[in-house]
Amino acid sequence: MTAENIVVVESPAKAKTINKYLGRDFRVLASFGHVRDLPPKDGSVLPDSDFAMSWQMDERGRKHVGEIAKAVKGASRLYLATDPDREGEAISWHVARRWRAARR
Secondary structure (H helix, E strand, O other), X not given: OOOOEEEEXXXXXXXXXXXXXXXXXXXXXXXXXXXXXXXXXXOOEEHHHOOEEOOEXXXXXXXXXXXXXXHHOOOOEEEEOOOOOHHXXXXXXXXXXXXXXXXX
């Protein structure tokens, strides 16, 4: 059964707690923190390409973003409810970018 609304938070503990309050029209998933990162070697920032960044996703990130993308198919709404700080904003940005790329 696909939930009508998908909510993404950072931690599985938050997902479990919030899911208890929202009801069956919502499914709360965790990103488990950052889903993408800059490679550890030189070349992560591309000055000749308007300072674009070369992001990489590890297997853990791929798994969690894949689960989010699968859940969003058929859902009415996706709510990115990460923490209101720079880290949370970055996580939401990465999840949204990967989700948009997967839809194309």
